[in-house]
Amino acid sequence: MKRLALLLALSAPLAAQAGESGLVVFHGKCTRCHGADGRGKAIFNTPSMLTSKLSAAEMEQVIANGRAKMPAFKAQLAPDEIKAVAAFIKAELKP
Ligand code: HEC
Numbered sequence: 001m002k003r004l005a006l007l008l009a010l011s012a013p014l015a016a017q018a019g020e021s022g023l024v025v026f027h028g029k030c031t032r033c034h035g036a037d038g039r040g041k042a043i044f045n046t047p048s049m050l051t052s053k054l055s056a057a058e059m060e061q062v063i064a065n066g067r068a069k070m071p072a073f074k075a076q077l078a079p080d081e082i083k084a085v086a087a088f089i090k091a092e093l094k095p
Pocket residue numbers: 025026029030031032033034044045046047048049051052053054059060062063067068069070071073085086
């Protein structure tokens with residue numbers, strides 16, 4: 001948790017300059033359905049991201065365009081933010 005707080009503190013000023021970082025996007029827009037650990041929430045029927053078979057590029061498609069109950073984010077997030085959040089999920093939420 002300490003590490004997360006530090007990362008958030010470090011990434012906030014950067015986010016203001018270069019679009020929001022993957023971590024900031026994830027915590028701002030994704031955790032309410034996917035959980036802070038990415039394991040999913042039964043109430044939203046979200047799959048665990050830790051065991052996802054999707055590549056980063058495939059995740060970008062789902063994030064941009066949505067799928068079933070997963071909302072589309074292309075109107076809310078810039079393409080580099082979608083890339084950043086997919087990269088964050090692949091790099092940081094692995095078991
Ligand atoms: C309103 C709830 C909700 C929000 C907010 C949400 N998701 Fe989802 N997400 C879902 C659901 C439900 C699914 C499963 C979709 C399905 O059944 O096909 C999903 C699926 C996914 C998948 C596919 C996982 C896989 O292995 O198939 C990815 C990637 C994903 N979400 C990323 C994100 C990201 C990144 C954000 C934030 C920008 C986000 N989601 C925000 C509900 C949400």
